[in-house]
Amino acid sequence: MTPDSTARFRRFARAVTAEVGALDSSFLGRGRPLGAARVVNAIGAGRTDVAEIRAYLGLDSGLMSRLLRSLEEEGLITTEPHPDDARRRVARLTEAGRREFSAYEEISDARAASLLARSPNADALLRAMDLVALSLGRDRIAIEVVDPRSEPARACLEAYYAELARRLKTGFDVKLSCDPEAEAMIRPRGAFLLAIADGLPVGCVGLKGSGGPVAEIKRLWIDPAARGFGLARRLMEAVEAAARDLSIAVLRLDTNSALPEALALYRKAGWVEIDRFNDDPYPDHFFEKVL
């Protein structure tokens, strides 16, 4: 850690502190203290469990209780006992609460838009923000099973195709490749897994099954901003577990030597190289793993 990197880190901290402070104070324009606004936002973002909100915002139980009462009096929320455990409570936004929540969302959106609009290269700025956000909160990346035709899954696949087109010497056209039909990557034949950081997809992997004992791993991709955190390994472990769940005995995959990090990952995870098993024009390496 050089003195220089400390200074650069500090400059970053100062810049974002100022920005965060400005966003916070813009929340005050709606005639409600910041604490109450933060609770409305937490509930709107889907945190309904009172204890969960409390932990997220780092509030004392007494303070939390009072904030909930004041929001209830304002008619923005209702609370009720938790169905599974009557000691706990859940909070929900009323219609008026949802309106307030959207108003707060609009304030944030407007700030974000104006900031990005002022940037000479908004895309680079967003990529830098992704990297910072993922580095700061990388323990919070979850893996979920989704439909490969869903919007976030398609976004990952598009990014994957674009990266292949960039990195393969031959380019990449998905229409020339063995593109699995969606049903092959949905239960009971297969699965499609997404790595999700704070609601946004940052990686994917597909399990293409036929109903028989042999299946294929397809479309392993990690957002460049999320690389280096061991996410590919986690996704591979999860997809292998999903395969075992579907009673699949043998996994295969194909890849290209222009993706050395993928080759290294497969070799390290116990995959063994085998002969070509398809006539896809793009791959030049083929692997197998017996579960």
Place this chain on the structure above:
Amino acid sequence: MTPDSTARFRRFARAVTAEVGALDSSFLGRGRPLGAARVVNAIGAGRTDVAEIRAYLGLDSGLMSRLLRSLEEEGLITTEPHPDDARRRVARLTEAGRREFSAYEEISDARAASLLARSPNADALLRAMDLVALSLGRDRIAIEVVDPRSEPARACLEAYYAELARRLKTGFDVKLSCDPEAEAMIRPRGAFLLAIADGLPVGCVGLKGSGGPVAEIKRLWIDPAARGFGLARRLMEAVEAAARDLSIAVLRLDTNSALPEALALYRKAGWVEIDRFNDDPYPDHFFEKVL
């Protein structure tokens, strides 16, 4: 502004809010409210003028005055009237104050170090942080005249040489180039300007004079994270003004076609292309501007 970029921006905001909050609360471990700690840090960082600290931290004059009194009672600072204007006051850390300041610095440093140490690619993370910090706070980039042998100037020059080595097809070895002696870039012969963002250099330009009416512009460089903000133009305007100040009538410079953004900048700023005027092996374009 796509919904996706809004979501990415939000994810960033959430991640840094949590980080900033954690840093703030770590400051509370030293038995002093955050407001007082921020004042100690502002003074330690070199902001001695009370009005300046007040503007920087956005504090009311009454509140500021009380914070200063409490720090004085604690024995961390002394205040005295400003030598030039007895209405103003300046604050200074005492020995005990300097110790407290270092303790706060250590807290920040430790957080920064642990965060960067956990990152798989700390250098990429720092570059991303630079880009975010500069994009958020780019109105606050100041241009200063410095000694070209000073540490921050040398850091810029090293970065400049490294970039040339990367971008020129021939590579770049400063020993083979016309490296101006430092005196030529210091008053009264010349000048060396640095663009400084929050204490860190992000760009430079040199004016190499001989005492006569013709001088050369050398070493124009902008940190990649600070490009696109019109900083090169600002530096060029500042260095031209410095040249006029030194009664210089004609400016020259040389550059290489591998740096198209530089060529475009010079052409747009009214420089005209002239014949080669030196035998430096690297440049292939030569410009002149009459002031």
Place this chain on the structure above:
DNA sequence: CATAATAGCTGACTTTAGTCAGACATTATG
């Protein structure tokens, strides 16, 4: 089933932050 643990609520606080009017000394300006 007695006891401990958990989740939230209430009352009675304290601390911190922030506001505002007015006082005072000093400096700038017509």
Place this chain on the structure above:
DNA sequence: CATAATGTCTGACTAAAGTCAGCTATTATG
């Protein structure tokens, strides 16, 4: 040189945030 403007300080306030002990209701556990 009178007047305006500036920078700081003080007193008197409010709002917001946070703390803590003790309460109730519920659930988990030996």
